[in-house]
Amino acid sequence: MDLYIFSIINYNIKGKINIMSKNNSYSINSEQFYHSKLFQKKDFIIIKGKGSILYDDKGNEYIDCETGHAVLNIGHSHPKYIEIIKKQLDDLVMIPPGYPNEVRYKLLKKLSEITPRSLNQTFLSNSGTESIEAAIKLALAVNRDKKKPEIIAFKKAFHGRSLGALNLTFNMRYRKPFLPWLTTNVKFASFGDIESVKKLINENTIAVIIELVQGESGVFPAPYDFARELKELCVEKKLILIDDEVQTGFGRTGKLFAFEHYNIVPDIVCMAKAIAGGLPMGATISSEELFNKMQIGEHFTTFGGNPLVCAAANATIEIIEQENLVENSAKQGNKMLEFLKELAKDDKKLIREVRGKGLMIGVDYRIKVKDLIKKAQEMFLLLLNSGLSTIRILPPLVINDIQVEKVLSVIEKLT
Ligand SMILES: Cc1ncc(COP(=O)(O)O)c(C=O)c1O
Known part of the structure; x- marks a missing residue:
């Protein structure tokens, strides 16, 4: 045979x-x-x-x-969430991001309304990792004149496992087998120690990425003064502050977003997990000014922002607010x-x-x-x-x- x-x-x-x-x-x-x-x-x-x-x-x-x-x-199986999704299933599950869609528009508008004024444009994707990938690419696109752009991340940070996001994830257990494909252009500072960040900044540094409450390595909230000093440092050195709210977002920490605990406004916010109540969605939200530095086609995803998931996200945010x-x-x-x-x-x-x-x-x-x-x-x-x-x-x-x-x-x- x-x-x-x-x-x-x-x-x-x-x-x-x-x-x-x-x-x-x-x-x-x-x-x-x-x-x-x-x-x-x-x-x-x-x-x-x-x-x-x-x-x-x-x-x-x-x-x-x-x-x-x-x-x-x-929570699981919220009746309003189910009702809204069922209706959307009847109407339209998928239409690519190039087709204007009212459900998607409602979500994009809502995301802009529930975040600070400067965060007014969003790229929708399908997971936390993808929201990080988009943030990395946005930061690189904004700094396309730099020959060897560097990003500062933090020790014990977790930002995902794809080959872009993995560069920003600290744990060697996740990184080791893939080191040949990882970049040396990410430097890791000590979480909570502003001097260690300052030491890593050089003329190539373009951005700093932080989870304001580190989730995967033991639940570590950033000290208040540290987060504020970090924001000031980013402003002073013209660095993009990327806030990974994948785990902390949508009320998890007792504020809608963790950055609200610190009264700071990041330049890019990455969201996922809770955003669509259990259906897969990622969102990278930033300013029109930064997004204008990217060209059509430099980033894209097929499923990102499909009406079914957008309806789920609209329902989720409505439930969070109303209840x-x-x-x-x-x-x-x-x-x-x-x-x-x-x-x-x-x-x-x-x-x-x-x-x-x-x-x-x-x-x-x-x-x-x-x-x-x-x-x-x-x-x-x-x-x-x-x-x-x-x-x-x-x-x-x-x-x-x-x-x-x-x-x-x-x-x-x-x-
Ligand atoms: C802070 C943070 N960023 C990014 C990710 C990656 O998200 P996903 O698993 O949806 O790709 C996670 C997942 O646990 C996370 O906790």
């Missing part, structure tokens, strides 16, 4: 055996057979979500404090932070430090947290790690008092 045909048959047989292995139906291991081996899979199957709660196939209810890594700010979710994030976040900081005072407990803003909270332990997260799951609370020793609490912003009490009581039991 032809080797090619043989391998297809073999592949199908193996797939069948795997899929049919339990009661002729889907089981936990079925997916592993076909999925690239790049993910550590959970040992339970979620089939439904409502508000802050996820339901598994055995009827168990979990409080979701992972929210797809800070995506579900409006005062930013205020709830600040209120519930403060309650949690207060309680957890009190717990951390007890030297006998495992907690070393509690950090965060709003409902973006990191509980730093004296031990690795993998087993603690597993224990929490057994108590029907889904948490996320941030680095090896920090638990990240990222509930939907719709979380209520009773659910917050439950979250805190599980965490108290863990420590």
Whole structure:
């Protein structure tokens, strides 16, 4: 038999055996057979979500404090969100960005209204990483006269894993295999240390990129004075300040955007995750002045700003506003932070430090947290790690008092 045909048959047989292995139906291991081996899979199957709660196939209810890594700010299956998307599905799913579209217009206008006046034009894409790619290209296009343009990022920063964004991501675990394709034109300063930024600035520096609350490396909010000095430094040295709000945006930190905590206005803001309530969208927002430095065709994406996702984003922002979710994030976040900081005072407990803003909270332990997260799951609370020793609490912003009490009581039991 032809080797090619043989391998297809073999592949199908193996797939069948795997899929049919339990009661002729889907089981936990079925997916592993076909999925690239790049993910550590959970040992339970979620089939439904409502508000802050996820339901598994055995009827168990979990409080979701992972929210797809800070995506579900409006919670799962919000009725208004579903209604708006269903209507848009009937009308028009996809039309390329070159075709004017009213739903897209509404979103672009809204993004301009909810951000400072200078941030008045947006490039829509499909993910956080893409929003960063667009920001990098915009900064480079604005500085096309520079021979060897450099960007300053921060130690412990995370900005994505594509070959552009990966340049700005600090962790060697993500970078190492791809170093031959990474640039040396990114320098890493110490987060919170303005002198370390100053030392890296030279005639080639074009931009600084920052997460005002670092998310992936342990939840570190930037000190207030540092963020303000950074903005002043960028103005003084004519550097573009890029603010990565992919994780912090849309109310997560108790303000609509983290830069509001610091009373600063970045030159470019990158958004994604929560923006479209669970459907994929990225947005890079900046000024007309900067975007005018880019030419038609220098950046593009097929799906970016399609009407379906724009409708989802419009619905998400409307829900955030109408249900005062930013205020709830600040209120519930403060309650949690207060309680957890009190717990951390007890030297006998495992907690070393509690950090965060709003409902973006990191509980730093004296031990690795993998087993603690597993224990929490057994108590029907889904948490996320941030680095090896920090638990990240990222509930939907719709979380209520009773659910917050439950979250805190599980965490108290863990420590
Ligand atoms: C701060 C930050 N920037 C960028 C990204 C990349 O976003 P995405 O996974 O949507 O590409 C992430 C993802 O976790 C993030 O937290």
